Amino acid sequence: LRIACSGSHIFLSLCHVVATSKFFPVTLTSNYCYNRFTHRRISHSLTLVVITRRRQRISSTIEFNVGMPTTPVPPAPAQPTQDVSVPCQLSALNYDVYLVVDTSAAISSGDFLQMKQMLVDFVNPFVIGDGKTQFALVATAIDSELYGTGFHNQQDRTNVINTINTLTQDDSTGQTLKLSLQAIENNFLSKNYSTSNKVIVYVTGTTSWDTDPVQTMKQLAQKYGAKPVAVQWTSGASTSSLTSLTGGSACVNPFSSRASSATWLQTKMCRSFCM
The missing domain is CATH 3.40.50.410 (von Willebrand factor, type A domain)
Structure with a gap:
């Protein structure tokens, strides 16, 4: 377990050994970010690491944003409609x-x-x-x-x-x-x-x-x-x-x-x- 602070944020990393073998150790790390004042979780990510037989490190990260403010995307403006008296489209x-x-x-x-x-x-x-x-x-x-x-x-x-x-x-x-x-x-x-x-x-x-x-x-x-x-x-x-x-x-x-x-x-x- 590793803990770090930066400004109003607290970062936690928790490493799990999910599988081991002589050649392919596999670890899964959970990374969390919290607001240190509200204790509200802001983001969460998972990192999977595999060490191959040739000592190559392969990793993949999935991020989950929790409670982050988002900017709404405005809908495209509707095509203005024509007057019903106009006889063609x-x-x-x-x-x-x-x-x-x-x-x-x-x-x-x-x-x-x-x-x-x-x-x-x-x-x-x-x-x-x-x-x-x-x-x-x-x-x-x-x-x-x-x-x-x-x-x-x-x-x-x-x-x-x-x-x-x-x-x-x-x-x-x-x-x-x-x-x-x-x-x-x-x-x-x-x-x-x-x-x-x-x-x-x-x-x-x-x-x-x-x-x-x-x-x-x-x-x-x-x-x-x-x-x-x-x-x-x-x-x-x-x-x-x-x-x-x-x-x-x-x-x-x-x-x-x-x-x-x-x-x-x-x-x-x-x-x-x-x-």
Whole structure:
């Protein structure tokens, strides 16, 4: 029997000879660790030692943790469920989604925060990643800015949502939508990813474009099969201009229905487009 102390711990080792022979002595050692103040056993291990005929020492130890605090492993977050009104299973879709978001000062700061939450709600029910749905993010104001979301590069939901939440507003009121569409073509569409379904989601509070983007949008639809839809986030955006941009009023969610924008966009993803 051996006893040792270290801090608040007491260590005991008790050796048992469990079998002996001329060539193969076998011993079993029990090792205990106790709290010297509470006398509570913290751990226990067993060590089996065999000495072979060639004087080789072979040992094996089994450890048992008793009463040790453990860090619980949180369950994986559940896949967010979709609204029952959406007519297709979003988790089964395979889309490239190009989010074009108005970051101009045409939208109030409060409306801008609500818009970002709407985009998060829109994205949430999809299974995101290779072979499923992926999201690119473009901010449009006086200039256009591509945000890194890991598009076709090990993208996941956390990456997309965190990037949406980093969006900030410009202090300008104009918009360079045509430039944003050209950036989407040059950086994404022209790479000819294997994803067959493509949609451009435009959320805006203004249609004060520096250059008319309608023809550019039509070209993207014809050349790449990219289907446009638009959300009129504030009444400052012209419904008629958005209708021309998307190919029909059925592809524009009006300001009066803003509260249901996320569900409306998800429903459009069930292949209900105007171009």
